Amino acid sequence: MVRKTSKNNDLLSSVRKDTSPKVYSLLVDLVNDNREDLAEIVIKIDYLLEYTSACIRQKDFNEAKETIKSVESRMNTLDKEGVDMEHLKHLYEGIKKKCK
Structure with missing residues (x-):
């Protein structure tokens, strides 16, 4: 079976420019394991973490708490499914510390 990349998968090609290399690597692994449902959750988490960070920068701590x-x-x-999300946990912990 051919390994899926951004050249032959619509989901990966749509997120390649917007995600960090570590998150993209996780997405590639999930898509190649036929777990696109989990890959979409990872994309949502990545977006929500960026949104939370923006809320904190704008001092909107109530919205940041809801989003976190x-x-x-x-x-x-993802944890129940056994997904390796060390990088996402690192981002989450860093952003959560900033949320008052």
């Missing part, structure tokens, strides 16, 4: 709760629930879903 949403990230927590999605990360629990």
Whole structure:
């Protein structure tokens, strides 16, 4: 079977420019394991972490707290599935510390 990359997969090609290399690598692994449903959750988490960071920069801590709760629930879903999300946890912990 051919390894899926951004050249032969629509999901990967749409997120390649917008995600960090570590997140993209995780997405490639999930897509190649036929777990595109989990890959979409990773994309949502990545977006929500960026949004939370923007809320913190704008001093909107209430919105940041609500968003970080949403990230927590999605990360629990990935954790139950056994996805290696060390990088996402690192980002999450860093952003959560800034959230007052």
